[in-house]
Amino acid sequence: MSRHKLGMAPVLLWLSLFLIIPMLIVAGISFLQRDALGQLVFSFSIEGYKTFFDPLYLGIYWDTIVLSVTTTVICLLISYPMAYYIANAPPRVQTWGLILITVPFWINFLIRTYAWILLLRTQGVVNTLLMEFGWIQEPLQLLYTPGAVLLGMVYNFIPFMVLPIYVALEQMDKRLLDAAYDLGASKWKAFRHITLNQSKSGIMTGCVLVYVSTTGMFVVTDILGGAKSAMISNIIQSQFLGARNWPFGAALSVIFVLTSLILILLFNRAMQARYLKVKEGGA
Protein backbone atom coordinates (compact mmCIF):
# COMPACT_ATOMS: atom_id res chain seq x y z
CA MET A 1 0.00 0.00 0.00
CA SER A 2 2.68 2.50 0.97
CA ARG A 3 4.70 1.48 -2.07
CA HIS A 4 1.59 2.09 -4.13
CA LYS A 5 1.38 5.57 -2.68
CA LEU A 6 5.02 6.20 -3.40
CA GLY A 7 4.41 5.28 -7.01
CA MET A 8 1.76 7.97 -7.18
CA ALA A 9 4.18 10.65 -6.04
CA PRO A 10 5.48 11.71 -9.48
CA VAL A 11 1.93 11.98 -10.81
CA LEU A 12 0.80 14.05 -7.86
CA LEU A 13 3.87 16.25 -8.10
CA TRP A 14 3.28 16.78 -11.80
CA LEU A 15 -0.40 17.58 -11.31
CA SER A 16 0.17 20.00 -8.48
CA LEU A 17 3.10 21.76 -10.17
CA PHE A 18 1.58 22.14 -13.60
CA LEU A 19 -2.16 22.01 -13.02
CA ILE A 20 -3.31 22.80 -9.51
CA ILE A 21 -0.88 25.58 -8.59
CA PRO A 22 -1.31 27.44 -11.91
CA MET A 23 -5.10 27.16 -11.56
CA LEU A 24 -4.91 28.57 -8.06
CA ILE A 25 -2.79 31.46 -9.33
CA VAL A 26 -5.40 32.17 -12.02
CA ALA A 27 -8.16 32.01 -9.42
CA GLY A 28 -6.17 34.39 -7.23
CA ILE A 29 -5.62 36.90 -10.04
CA SER A 30 -9.34 36.89 -10.80
CA PHE A 31 -9.97 38.64 -7.46
CA LEU A 32 -7.38 41.38 -7.96
CA GLN A 33 -7.53 44.86 -9.46
CA ARG A 34 -5.52 46.40 -12.28
CA ASP A 35 -4.19 49.84 -13.11
CA ALA A 36 -4.41 51.68 -16.43
CA LEU A 37 -1.18 50.10 -17.69
CA GLY A 38 -2.47 46.63 -16.91
CA GLN A 39 -0.34 46.10 -13.81
CA LEU A 40 -1.96 43.94 -11.15
CA VAL A 41 -2.94 45.81 -8.01
CA PHE A 42 -3.07 43.64 -4.92
CA SER A 43 -6.43 44.58 -3.52
CA PHE A 44 -9.61 42.52 -3.51
CA SER A 45 -12.18 43.02 -6.24
CA ILE A 46 -14.94 41.01 -7.91
CA GLU A 47 -15.11 43.40 -10.85
CA GLY A 48 -14.05 40.64 -13.28
CA TYR A 49 -16.96 38.42 -12.26
CA LYS A 50 -19.38 41.33 -12.39
CA THR A 51 -18.29 42.13 -15.95
CA PHE A 52 -19.03 38.56 -17.01
CA PHE A 53 -22.72 38.97 -16.18
CA ASP A 54 -22.95 41.75 -18.73
CA PRO A 55 -25.35 40.57 -21.51
CA LEU A 56 -22.50 41.00 -24.01
CA TYR A 57 -20.25 38.40 -22.39
CA LEU A 58 -23.10 36.09 -21.38
CA GLY A 59 -24.15 36.15 -25.03
CA ILE A 60 -20.65 35.34 -26.24
CA TYR A 61 -20.48 32.46 -23.78
CA TRP A 62 -23.85 31.19 -24.99
CA ASP A 63 -22.61 31.28 -28.62
CA THR A 64 -19.56 29.29 -27.55
CA ILE A 65 -21.66 26.63 -25.83
CA VAL A 66 -24.01 26.33 -28.82
CA LEU A 67 -21.08 25.85 -31.20
CA SER A 68 -19.42 23.31 -28.90
CA VAL A 69 -22.58 21.27 -28.38
CA THR A 70 -23.33 21.29 -32.11
CA THR A 71 -19.79 20.14 -32.87
CA THR A 72 -20.04 17.39 -30.25
CA VAL A 73 -23.38 16.09 -31.58
CA ILE A 74 -22.19 16.06 -35.21
CA CYS A 75 -18.93 14.34 -34.19
CA LEU A 76 -20.95 11.71 -32.32
CA LEU A 77 -23.29 11.09 -35.26
CA ILE A 78 -20.36 10.60 -37.63
CA SER A 79 -18.04 8.78 -35.26
CA TYR A 80 -20.36 6.18 -33.81
CA PRO A 81 -21.00 4.31 -37.08
CA MET A 82 -17.29 4.65 -37.88
CA ALA A 83 -16.20 3.19 -34.55
CA TYR A 84 -18.89 0.51 -34.81
CA TYR A 85 -17.67 -0.52 -38.23
CA ILE A 86 -14.02 -0.63 -37.18
CA ALA A 87 -14.72 -2.53 -33.97
CA ASN A 88 -16.65 -5.21 -35.84
CA ALA A 89 -14.20 -5.54 -38.73
CA PRO A 90 -11.51 -8.26 -39.02
CA PRO A 91 -8.33 -7.47 -37.00
CA ARG A 92 -6.33 -6.39 -40.06
CA VAL A 93 -9.00 -3.92 -41.10
CA GLN A 94 -9.21 -2.70 -37.52
CA THR A 95 -5.53 -1.85 -37.40
CA TRP A 96 -5.74 -0.02 -40.69
CA GLY A 97 -8.88 1.81 -39.68
CA LEU A 98 -7.23 3.07 -36.53
CA ILE A 99 -4.09 4.10 -38.36
CA LEU A 100 -6.12 6.02 -40.94
CA ILE A 101 -7.92 7.88 -38.20
CA THR A 102 -4.74 8.79 -36.36
CA VAL A 103 -2.57 9.55 -39.41
CA PRO A 104 -3.77 13.16 -39.69
CA PHE A 105 -2.24 13.72 -36.26
CA TRP A 106 1.18 13.34 -37.81
CA ILE A 107 0.57 16.71 -39.38
CA ASN A 108 0.49 19.83 -37.31
CA PHE A 109 -2.98 20.99 -36.36
CA LEU A 110 -2.48 24.44 -37.86
CA ILE A 111 -1.30 23.05 -41.16
CA ARG A 112 -4.33 20.76 -41.33
CA THR A 113 -6.58 23.72 -40.71
CA TYR A 114 -4.80 25.91 -43.28
CA ALA A 115 -5.19 23.06 -45.78
CA TRP A 116 -8.95 23.64 -45.64
CA ILE A 117 -8.32 27.16 -46.95
CA LEU A 118 -6.81 25.67 -50.10
CA LEU A 119 -9.91 23.54 -50.54
CA LEU A 120 -12.56 26.10 -49.71
CA ARG A 121 -11.36 29.47 -50.97
CA THR A 122 -12.91 31.11 -54.04
CA GLN A 123 -10.10 29.89 -56.29
CA GLY A 124 -9.82 26.67 -54.29
CA VAL A 125 -10.19 23.03 -55.21
CA VAL A 126 -13.91 22.72 -54.45
CA ASN A 127 -14.98 25.84 -56.33
CA THR A 128 -12.73 25.08 -59.29
CA LEU A 129 -14.17 21.56 -59.61
CA LEU A 130 -17.77 22.73 -59.30
CA MET A 131 -17.19 25.36 -61.99
CA GLU A 132 -15.40 22.79 -64.22
CA PHE A 133 -18.48 20.56 -64.03
CA GLY A 134 -20.63 23.56 -64.85
CA TRP A 135 -22.70 23.14 -61.69
CA ILE A 136 -22.10 26.72 -60.62
CA GLN A 137 -21.31 29.86 -62.60
CA GLU A 138 -19.86 32.01 -59.82
CA PRO A 139 -17.58 30.69 -57.07
CA LEU A 140 -19.39 30.03 -53.80
CA GLN A 141 -18.30 31.82 -50.66
CA LEU A 142 -17.42 28.77 -48.58
CA LEU A 143 -14.63 30.15 -46.45
CA TYR A 144 -15.07 32.63 -43.60
CA THR A 145 -18.57 31.38 -42.85
CA PRO A 146 -20.05 29.73 -39.73
CA GLY A 147 -20.32 26.54 -41.80
CA ALA A 148 -16.58 26.52 -42.43
CA VAL A 149 -15.95 26.92 -38.71
CA LEU A 150 -18.22 23.99 -37.87
CA LEU A 151 -16.57 21.88 -40.56
CA GLY A 152 -13.09 22.67 -39.22
CA MET A 153 -14.11 21.85 -35.66
CA VAL A 154 -15.79 18.54 -36.56
CA TYR A 155 -12.91 17.54 -38.80
CA ASN A 156 -10.30 18.21 -36.14
CA PHE A 157 -12.08 16.46 -33.29
CA ILE A 158 -13.53 13.33 -34.89
CA PRO A 159 -10.61 11.12 -33.73
CA PHE A 160 -11.29 12.23 -30.14
CA MET A 161 -14.74 10.69 -30.49
CA VAL A 162 -13.96 7.60 -32.56
CA LEU A 163 -11.16 6.20 -30.41
CA PRO A 164 -12.96 6.04 -27.02
CA ILE A 165 -16.11 4.61 -28.63
CA TYR A 166 -14.02 2.07 -30.48
CA VAL A 167 -12.35 0.94 -27.26
CA ALA A 168 -15.74 0.57 -25.54
CA LEU A 169 -17.24 -1.36 -28.41
CA GLU A 170 -14.22 -3.61 -28.79
CA GLN A 171 -14.30 -4.53 -25.11
CA MET A 172 -18.01 -5.28 -25.15
CA ASP A 173 -19.01 -8.83 -24.33
CA LYS A 174 -20.57 -9.91 -27.62
CA ARG A 175 -22.19 -12.94 -26.02
CA LEU A 176 -24.78 -10.54 -24.61
CA LEU A 177 -25.97 -9.88 -28.15
CA ASP A 178 -26.34 -13.58 -28.83
CA ALA A 179 -28.34 -13.90 -25.63
CA ALA A 180 -30.59 -11.03 -26.67
CA TYR A 181 -31.24 -12.56 -30.08
CA ASP A 182 -31.94 -15.95 -28.45
CA LEU A 183 -34.54 -14.25 -26.29
CA GLY A 184 -36.18 -12.89 -29.42
CA ALA A 185 -34.93 -9.32 -29.43
CA SER A 186 -35.06 -7.47 -32.75
CA LYS A 187 -31.80 -6.17 -34.19
CA TRP A 188 -32.68 -2.61 -33.25
CA LYS A 189 -33.73 -3.58 -29.74
CA ALA A 190 -30.55 -5.56 -29.17
CA PHE A 191 -28.47 -2.65 -30.44
CA ARG A 192 -30.26 -0.14 -28.28
CA HIS A 193 -30.23 -2.12 -25.05
CA ILE A 194 -26.89 -3.83 -25.36
CA THR A 195 -24.46 -2.28 -27.85
CA LEU A 196 -25.41 1.32 -27.20
CA ASN A 197 -25.63 0.76 -23.48
CA GLN A 198 -22.30 -1.03 -23.30
CA SER A 199 -20.51 1.68 -25.29
CA LYS A 200 -21.88 4.40 -23.04
CA SER A 201 -18.56 5.02 -21.32
CA GLY A 202 -16.93 5.55 -24.72
CA ILE A 203 -19.62 7.97 -25.82
CA MET A 204 -19.27 9.80 -22.53
CA THR A 205 -15.49 10.11 -22.81
CA GLY A 206 -15.67 11.13 -26.46
CA CYS A 207 -18.30 13.79 -25.84
CA VAL A 208 -16.37 15.31 -22.95
CA LEU A 209 -13.12 15.35 -24.94
CA VAL A 210 -14.73 16.97 -27.97
CA TYR A 211 -16.81 19.45 -25.98
CA VAL A 212 -13.92 20.64 -23.84
CA SER A 213 -11.55 20.89 -26.81
CA THR A 214 -14.08 22.85 -28.85
CA THR A 215 -14.87 25.41 -26.16
CA GLY A 216 -11.17 26.15 -25.75
CA MET A 217 -10.50 26.46 -29.47
CA PHE A 218 -10.15 29.85 -31.09
CA VAL A 219 -7.74 29.16 -33.92
CA VAL A 220 -10.39 27.54 -36.11
CA THR A 221 -12.79 30.48 -35.78
CA ASP A 222 -9.92 32.81 -36.65
CA ILE A 223 -8.59 30.86 -39.64
CA LEU A 224 -11.72 29.38 -41.20
CA GLY A 225 -14.23 31.87 -39.81
CA GLY A 226 -12.24 34.96 -40.75
CA ALA A 227 -12.24 36.04 -37.09
CA LYS A 228 -15.75 37.38 -37.64
CA SER A 229 -17.13 35.97 -34.42
CA ALA A 230 -15.98 36.08 -30.84
CA MET A 231 -15.66 32.89 -28.80
CA ILE A 232 -15.11 33.00 -25.07
CA SER A 233 -11.54 31.79 -25.58
CA ASN A 234 -10.84 34.72 -27.95
CA ILE A 235 -12.04 37.05 -25.24
CA ILE A 236 -9.89 35.39 -22.58
CA GLN A 237 -6.83 35.61 -24.80
CA SER A 238 -7.40 39.27 -25.60
CA GLN A 239 -7.83 40.15 -21.92
CA PHE A 240 -4.38 38.79 -21.14
CA LEU A 241 -2.76 40.49 -24.15
CA GLY A 242 -4.28 43.45 -25.98
CA ALA A 243 -6.82 44.57 -23.40
CA ARG A 244 -4.37 44.23 -20.48
CA ASN A 245 -7.14 43.18 -18.13
CA TRP A 246 -5.79 40.10 -16.38
CA PRO A 247 -8.36 40.00 -13.54
CA PHE A 248 -11.23 39.84 -16.06
CA GLY A 249 -9.42 37.24 -18.17
CA ALA A 250 -8.74 35.17 -15.05
CA ALA A 251 -12.35 35.48 -13.88
CA LEU A 252 -13.54 34.30 -17.30
CA SER A 253 -11.15 31.34 -17.10
CA VAL A 254 -12.45 30.35 -13.67
CA ILE A 255 -16.08 30.60 -14.82
CA PHE A 256 -15.17 28.67 -17.94
CA VAL A 257 -13.62 25.79 -15.99
CA LEU A 258 -16.47 25.68 -13.48
CA THR A 259 -19.28 25.69 -16.05
CA SER A 260 -17.51 23.00 -18.08
CA LEU A 261 -17.21 20.85 -14.96
CA ILE A 262 -20.87 21.34 -14.12
CA LEU A 263 -21.99 20.52 -17.66
CA ILE A 264 -19.87 17.37 -17.65
CA LEU A 265 -21.27 16.29 -14.29
CA LEU A 266 -24.84 16.88 -15.45
CA PHE A 267 -24.14 14.93 -18.61
CA ASN A 268 -22.65 12.09 -16.59
CA ARG A 269 -25.72 12.08 -14.33
CA ALA A 270 -28.07 11.96 -17.29
CA MET A 271 -26.20 9.04 -18.83
CA GLN A 272 -26.28 7.12 -15.56
CA ALA A 273 -29.99 7.82 -15.06
CA ARG A 274 -30.66 6.43 -18.51
CA TYR A 275 -28.63 3.37 -17.72
CA LEU A 276 -30.61 2.72 -14.52
CA LYS A 277 -33.89 3.14 -16.35
CA VAL A 278 -32.81 0.66 -18.98
CA LYS A 279 -31.80 -1.78 -16.28
CA GLU A 280 -35.12 -1.44 -14.51
CA GLY A 281 -37.03 -1.73 -17.74
CA GLY A 282 -35.12 -4.87 -18.57
CA ALA A 283 -35.70 -6.49 -15.18
Added chain:
Amino acid sequence: MKKSVWTRLLLAGLLTTVAALSLAGCGSDKETLHIYSWADNFDPDVLKDFEKQYDVKVTYDNYANNEDLLAKIKAGGSGYDLIQPSDYMVKTMIDLDLLEPIDMNNIPNFENISETFKNPEFDPGNQYSIIYTSGVTGIAYNKKYVKEDIKSWDDLWNPAYEGKVLLLDDNREMIGMALKKQGKSNSTTDEAEIKGAEEELKTLLPNVLAFDTDNIKQKMIQEEGWIATVWSGDASFIAKDNPDVAYVVPQEGATIFSDNYAIPKGSKNKELAEKFMNYMMDPEVSAKNYEFIGYSNPNTKAMDFHTEEYRSDTMINLTDEELGRTEWLKDVGEALQTYDRSWNELKSGR
Protein backbone atom coordinates in the same frame (compact mmCIF):
# COMPACT_ATOMS: atom_id res chain seq x y z
CA MET B 1 -9.40 -10.01 -26.65
CA LYS B 2 -8.74 -7.03 -24.40
CA LYS B 3 -5.06 -7.28 -25.05
CA SER B 4 -5.47 -7.08 -28.79
CA VAL B 5 -7.35 -3.78 -28.56
CA TRP B 6 -4.57 -2.20 -26.63
CA THR B 7 -1.93 -3.65 -28.92
CA ARG B 8 -3.69 -2.18 -31.90
CA LEU B 9 -4.20 1.16 -30.22
CA LEU B 10 -0.59 1.18 -29.13
CA LEU B 11 0.53 0.38 -32.64
CA ALA B 12 -1.53 3.23 -34.02
CA GLY B 13 -0.31 5.44 -31.19
CA LEU B 14 3.32 4.62 -31.74
CA LEU B 15 3.00 5.35 -35.41
CA THR B 16 1.53 8.73 -34.65
CA THR B 17 4.17 9.70 -32.16
CA VAL B 18 7.04 11.60 -33.59
CA ALA B 19 9.72 12.19 -31.04
CA ALA B 20 11.89 15.15 -31.80
CA LEU B 21 15.05 15.38 -29.77
CA SER B 22 16.57 18.79 -29.86
CA LEU B 23 20.07 19.01 -28.63
CA ALA B 24 21.00 22.16 -26.82
CA GLY B 25 23.59 24.17 -28.68
CA CYS B 26 27.14 23.63 -27.58
CA GLY B 27 28.56 26.14 -25.19
CA SER B 28 30.68 28.97 -26.50
CA ASP B 29 32.64 31.74 -24.87
CA LYS B 30 31.71 34.27 -27.51
CA GLU B 31 29.70 37.29 -26.52
CA THR B 32 26.10 36.76 -27.58
CA LEU B 33 23.51 39.29 -28.66
CA HIS B 34 19.97 38.08 -27.94
CA ILE B 35 17.46 39.73 -30.26
CA TYR B 36 13.71 39.46 -29.76
CA SER B 37 11.75 40.84 -32.69
CA TRP B 38 9.13 40.31 -35.39
CA ALA B 39 9.59 37.43 -37.82
CA ASP B 40 11.71 38.15 -40.93
CA ASN B 41 12.66 41.58 -39.65
CA PHE B 42 16.35 41.27 -40.58
CA ASP B 43 18.33 40.02 -43.53
CA PRO B 44 19.95 36.84 -42.12
CA ASP B 45 23.08 37.60 -44.18
CA VAL B 46 23.47 40.95 -42.48
CA LEU B 47 23.24 39.26 -39.08
CA LYS B 48 25.95 36.82 -40.20
CA ASP B 49 28.16 39.67 -41.41
CA PHE B 50 27.81 41.30 -37.99
CA GLU B 51 28.76 38.05 -36.25
CA LYS B 52 31.86 37.75 -38.40
CA GLN B 53 32.99 41.33 -38.13
CA TYR B 54 32.72 41.52 -34.34
CA ASP B 55 33.39 37.85 -33.57
CA VAL B 56 30.14 37.48 -31.64
CA LYS B 57 27.05 35.32 -31.80
CA VAL B 58 23.53 36.54 -32.56
CA THR B 59 20.36 34.73 -31.53
CA TYR B 60 17.04 35.86 -32.94
CA ASP B 61 13.65 34.92 -31.47
CA ASN B 62 10.25 36.07 -32.76
CA TYR B 63 7.04 37.44 -31.36
CA ALA B 64 3.79 38.01 -33.25
CA ASN B 65 2.52 41.12 -31.52
CA ASN B 66 3.53 43.87 -29.13
CA GLU B 67 1.45 42.40 -26.32
CA ASP B 68 3.40 39.13 -26.41
CA LEU B 69 6.58 41.18 -26.26
CA LEU B 70 5.32 43.19 -23.31
CA ALA B 71 4.20 40.07 -21.40
CA LYS B 72 7.61 38.45 -21.88
CA ILE B 73 9.67 41.49 -20.91
CA LYS B 74 7.40 42.29 -17.95
CA ALA B 75 7.82 38.77 -16.61
CA GLY B 76 11.57 39.51 -16.38
CA GLY B 77 14.60 37.30 -16.85
CA SER B 78 14.00 37.00 -20.58
CA GLY B 79 17.71 37.51 -21.25
CA TYR B 80 17.12 39.63 -24.35
CA ASP B 81 19.46 42.49 -25.28
CA LEU B 82 17.56 44.08 -28.13
CA ILE B 83 13.84 44.32 -28.85
CA GLN B 84 11.74 46.10 -31.49
CA PRO B 85 8.54 47.46 -29.96
CA SER B 86 6.14 49.57 -32.01
CA ASP B 87 5.57 53.25 -31.28
CA TYR B 88 2.84 53.08 -28.60
CA MET B 89 4.54 50.09 -26.99
CA VAL B 90 7.76 52.09 -26.58
CA LYS B 91 5.74 54.58 -24.55
CA THR B 92 4.10 51.86 -22.48
CA MET B 93 7.45 50.22 -21.79
CA ILE B 94 9.00 53.53 -20.78
CA ASP B 95 6.07 54.13 -18.41
CA LEU B 96 6.53 50.67 -16.94
CA ASP B 97 10.27 51.32 -16.55
CA LEU B 98 11.17 48.35 -18.73
CA LEU B 99 13.69 50.06 -21.02
CA GLU B 100 17.35 50.93 -20.62
CA PRO B 101 18.39 54.44 -21.81
CA ILE B 102 20.44 54.30 -25.02
CA ASP B 103 23.94 55.80 -24.98
CA MET B 104 24.09 57.76 -28.23
CA ASN B 105 27.90 58.13 -27.87
CA ASN B 106 28.07 54.51 -28.95
CA ILE B 107 25.88 55.11 -31.98
CA PRO B 108 27.52 57.78 -34.18
CA ASN B 109 25.55 56.50 -37.17
CA PHE B 110 22.37 57.83 -35.58
CA GLU B 111 23.07 61.03 -37.52
CA ASN B 112 22.21 59.12 -40.73
CA ILE B 113 18.60 58.84 -39.63
CA SER B 114 16.10 61.18 -41.26
CA GLU B 115 15.04 64.14 -39.11
CA THR B 116 11.40 63.17 -39.76
CA PHE B 117 11.84 60.12 -37.57
CA LYS B 118 14.05 61.56 -34.87
CA ASN B 119 12.63 62.81 -31.61
CA PRO B 120 9.24 61.04 -31.89
CA GLU B 121 6.36 62.04 -29.63
CA PHE B 122 6.32 58.64 -27.93
CA ASP B 123 9.98 59.01 -26.89
CA PRO B 124 11.07 62.68 -26.90
CA GLY B 125 14.81 63.05 -27.45
CA ASN B 126 15.25 59.37 -28.42
CA GLN B 127 16.22 58.52 -24.87
CA TYR B 128 15.08 54.91 -25.10
CA SER B 129 14.45 54.10 -28.74
CA ILE B 130 15.58 54.59 -32.32
CA ILE B 131 13.36 54.16 -35.36
CA TYR B 132 13.87 50.94 -37.34
CA THR B 133 11.14 51.13 -39.93
CA SER B 134 7.78 52.76 -40.36
CA GLY B 135 4.66 52.60 -42.46
CA VAL B 136 1.10 53.78 -42.79
CA THR B 137 -2.13 51.79 -42.62
CA GLY B 138 -3.83 52.62 -45.89
CA ILE B 139 -6.03 50.94 -48.49
CA ALA B 140 -4.75 48.29 -50.88
CA TYR B 141 -7.09 47.34 -53.72
CA ASN B 142 -7.05 45.11 -56.74
CA LYS B 143 -7.61 47.12 -59.93
CA LYS B 144 -9.03 44.05 -61.67
CA TYR B 145 -12.14 44.20 -59.50
CA VAL B 146 -12.12 47.73 -58.13
CA LYS B 147 -12.68 50.09 -61.03
CA GLU B 148 -13.39 53.23 -59.02
CA ASP B 149 -10.69 55.67 -58.08
CA ILE B 150 -10.02 54.91 -54.43
CA LYS B 151 -9.36 58.01 -52.34
CA SER B 152 -11.26 57.74 -49.10
CA TRP B 153 -11.98 55.31 -46.27
CA ASP B 154 -15.57 55.76 -47.37
CA ASP B 155 -14.79 53.61 -50.42
CA LEU B 156 -14.60 50.51 -48.21
CA TRP B 157 -18.32 51.00 -47.53
CA ASN B 158 -19.20 50.83 -51.26
CA PRO B 159 -21.96 48.16 -51.60
CA ALA B 160 -20.23 46.95 -54.78
CA TYR B 161 -17.61 45.29 -52.57
CA GLU B 162 -20.02 43.21 -50.50
CA GLY B 163 -18.13 40.35 -48.86
CA LYS B 164 -14.83 41.41 -50.46
CA VAL B 165 -13.31 43.76 -47.88
CA LEU B 166 -10.49 42.59 -45.62
CA LEU B 167 -9.80 44.34 -42.33
CA LEU B 168 -6.89 44.08 -39.91
CA ASP B 169 -7.81 41.94 -36.92
CA ASP B 170 -6.74 44.72 -34.60
CA ASN B 171 -8.99 46.68 -32.34
CA ARG B 172 -7.04 49.96 -32.12
CA GLU B 173 -6.19 50.01 -35.85
CA MET B 174 -9.75 49.45 -37.03
CA ILE B 175 -11.60 51.62 -34.53
CA GLY B 176 -8.87 54.19 -35.24
CA MET B 177 -9.65 53.92 -38.95
CA ALA B 178 -13.36 54.57 -38.36
CA LEU B 179 -12.43 57.51 -36.13
CA LYS B 180 -10.24 58.98 -38.87
CA LYS B 181 -13.09 58.55 -41.35
CA GLN B 182 -15.24 60.65 -39.03
CA GLY B 183 -12.52 63.26 -38.76
CA LYS B 184 -11.58 62.40 -35.18
CA SER B 185 -8.29 61.46 -33.57
CA ASN B 186 -7.39 57.77 -33.85
CA SER B 187 -6.58 57.77 -30.14
CA THR B 188 -9.59 59.48 -28.68
CA THR B 189 -10.50 58.70 -25.08
CA ASP B 190 -14.00 60.08 -25.48
CA GLU B 191 -16.47 57.23 -24.93
CA ALA B 192 -19.09 58.69 -27.26
CA GLU B 193 -16.56 59.03 -30.08
CA ILE B 194 -15.37 55.43 -29.65
CA LYS B 195 -18.99 54.27 -29.62
CA GLY B 196 -19.65 56.31 -32.76
CA ALA B 197 -16.75 54.60 -34.53
CA GLU B 198 -18.11 51.21 -33.47
CA GLU B 199 -21.51 52.03 -34.99
CA GLU B 200 -19.74 53.13 -38.17
CA LEU B 201 -17.85 49.82 -38.34
CA LYS B 202 -21.07 47.84 -37.76
CA THR B 203 -22.40 49.25 -41.03
CA LEU B 204 -19.24 47.98 -42.75
CA LEU B 205 -19.74 44.37 -41.61
CA PRO B 206 -21.81 43.24 -44.65
CA ASN B 207 -18.80 44.10 -46.81
CA VAL B 208 -16.28 42.30 -44.59
CA LEU B 209 -14.90 39.02 -45.87
CA ALA B 210 -12.57 38.45 -42.93
CA PHE B 211 -10.52 40.06 -40.19
CA ASP B 212 -6.88 39.10 -40.50
CA THR B 213 -3.52 40.57 -39.62
CA ASP B 214 -0.95 37.83 -40.23
CA ASN B 215 -2.29 36.46 -43.52
CA ILE B 216 -3.99 39.47 -45.03
CA LYS B 217 -1.16 39.60 -47.60
CA GLN B 218 -1.93 36.09 -48.87
CA LYS B 219 -5.65 36.84 -49.03
CA MET B 220 -4.96 39.86 -51.26
CA ILE B 221 -2.42 38.04 -53.41
CA GLN B 222 -4.86 35.15 -53.96
CA GLU B 223 -7.56 37.70 -54.82
CA GLU B 224 -9.90 36.40 -52.14
CA GLY B 225 -10.39 40.00 -51.08
CA TRP B 226 -10.60 42.95 -53.46
CA ILE B 227 -9.91 45.81 -51.11
CA ALA B 228 -8.28 45.90 -47.69
CA THR B 229 -6.78 47.93 -44.89
CA VAL B 230 -3.08 47.15 -45.24
CA TRP B 231 0.25 48.40 -43.88
CA SER B 232 2.24 50.17 -46.59
CA GLY B 233 5.17 47.72 -46.41
CA ASP B 234 2.78 44.79 -46.75
CA ALA B 235 1.15 46.53 -49.72
CA SER B 236 4.54 46.64 -51.41
CA PHE B 237 4.97 42.93 -50.68
CA ILE B 238 1.52 42.16 -52.14
CA ALA B 239 2.13 44.27 -55.26
CA LYS B 240 5.34 42.36 -56.00
CA ASP B 241 3.33 39.11 -56.20
CA ASN B 242 0.20 40.60 -57.70
CA PRO B 243 0.92 43.69 -59.84
CA ASP B 244 -2.80 44.52 -60.06
CA VAL B 245 -2.75 45.70 -56.48
CA ALA B 246 -2.46 49.44 -55.80
CA TYR B 247 -2.15 51.33 -52.53
CA VAL B 248 -3.38 54.66 -51.29
CA VAL B 249 -3.19 56.73 -48.11
CA PRO B 250 -6.81 57.94 -47.76
CA GLN B 251 -7.49 61.66 -47.81
CA GLU B 252 -9.06 61.74 -44.32
CA GLY B 253 -5.71 60.71 -42.87
CA ALA B 254 -4.40 57.44 -41.53
CA THR B 255 -2.45 55.77 -38.76
CA ILE B 256 1.33 55.83 -38.95
CA PHE B 257 3.32 53.23 -37.07
CA SER B 258 6.95 52.40 -36.51
CA ASP B 259 9.06 49.59 -35.15
CA ASN B 260 11.96 50.76 -33.04
CA TYR B 261 15.17 49.51 -31.55
CA ALA B 262 15.13 49.41 -27.75
CA ILE B 263 17.14 47.74 -25.01
CA PRO B 264 15.15 46.01 -22.27
CA LYS B 265 16.13 46.48 -18.61
CA GLY B 266 18.25 43.58 -17.47
CA SER B 267 20.17 43.23 -20.74
CA LYS B 268 23.61 41.77 -20.08
CA ASN B 269 25.09 43.05 -23.33
CA LYS B 270 23.90 46.62 -23.55
CA GLU B 271 27.05 47.81 -25.28
CA LEU B 272 26.90 45.03 -27.83
CA ALA B 273 23.29 45.97 -28.56
CA GLU B 274 24.41 49.55 -29.20
CA LYS B 275 27.26 48.32 -31.38
CA PHE B 276 24.70 46.33 -33.36
CA MET B 277 22.40 49.33 -33.83
CA ASN B 278 25.33 51.42 -35.01
CA TYR B 279 26.34 48.67 -37.44
CA MET B 280 22.80 48.42 -38.80
CA MET B 281 22.72 52.18 -39.40
CA ASP B 282 25.81 52.08 -41.57
CA PRO B 283 24.52 53.25 -44.99
CA GLU B 284 25.73 50.24 -46.97
CA VAL B 285 24.69 47.64 -44.40
CA SER B 286 21.40 49.40 -43.98
CA ALA B 287 20.64 49.34 -47.72
CA LYS B 288 21.39 45.62 -47.90
CA ASN B 289 19.14 44.91 -44.92
CA TYR B 290 16.13 46.96 -46.05
CA GLU B 291 16.34 45.63 -49.62
CA PHE B 292 15.77 42.22 -48.06
CA ILE B 293 12.97 43.06 -45.64
CA GLY B 294 11.21 45.37 -48.13
CA TYR B 295 10.18 47.94 -45.57
CA SER B 296 10.92 51.66 -45.49
CA ASN B 297 14.44 52.76 -44.57
CA PRO B 298 14.66 55.89 -42.40
CA ASN B 299 18.39 56.10 -43.18
CA THR B 300 18.89 59.05 -45.56
CA LYS B 301 22.52 58.21 -46.33
CA ALA B 302 21.55 54.67 -47.38
CA MET B 303 19.46 55.81 -50.35
CA ASP B 304 22.53 55.92 -52.64
CA PHE B 305 23.12 52.23 -52.02
CA HIS B 306 19.56 51.14 -52.70
CA THR B 307 18.43 49.71 -56.02
CA GLU B 308 16.32 51.77 -58.40
CA GLU B 309 13.46 49.35 -57.83
CA TYR B 310 13.47 50.02 -54.08
CA ARG B 311 13.81 53.77 -54.46
CA SER B 312 10.93 54.02 -56.92
CA ASP B 313 8.56 51.90 -54.83
CA THR B 314 5.90 54.38 -53.77
CA MET B 315 4.50 51.98 -51.17
CA ILE B 316 7.82 51.81 -49.36
CA ASN B 317 8.79 55.45 -49.77
CA LEU B 318 5.76 57.51 -48.85
CA THR B 319 5.76 61.19 -49.75
CA ASP B 320 5.96 63.95 -47.15
CA GLU B 321 2.46 64.96 -48.23
CA GLU B 322 1.19 61.45 -47.39
CA LEU B 323 3.08 61.32 -44.12
CA GLY B 324 1.67 64.74 -43.28
CA ARG B 325 -1.84 63.24 -43.15
CA THR B 326 -0.95 60.62 -40.57
CA GLU B 327 -1.31 60.28 -36.82
CA TRP B 328 0.40 57.98 -34.32
CA LEU B 329 -1.66 55.69 -32.10
CA LYS B 330 -1.24 56.80 -28.52
CA ASP B 331 -1.67 54.78 -25.37
CA VAL B 332 -5.26 55.51 -24.30
CA GLY B 333 -4.93 54.29 -20.72
CA GLU B 334 -8.20 53.30 -19.10
CA ALA B 335 -10.13 54.00 -22.35
CA LEU B 336 -8.54 50.81 -23.71
CA GLN B 337 -11.33 48.94 -21.90
CA THR B 338 -13.91 50.89 -23.94
CA TYR B 339 -12.06 50.05 -27.16
CA ASP B 340 -11.94 46.37 -26.14
CA ARG B 341 -15.63 46.29 -25.32
CA SER B 342 -16.61 47.99 -28.57
CA TRP B 343 -14.48 45.51 -30.50
CA ASN B 344 -16.11 42.55 -28.73
CA GLU B 345 -19.55 43.97 -29.46
CA LEU B 346 -18.64 44.38 -33.09
CA LYS B 347 -17.25 40.84 -33.40
CA SER B 348 -20.10 39.14 -31.58
CA GLY B 349 -22.78 41.15 -33.42
CA ARG B 350 -24.29 42.49 -30.21
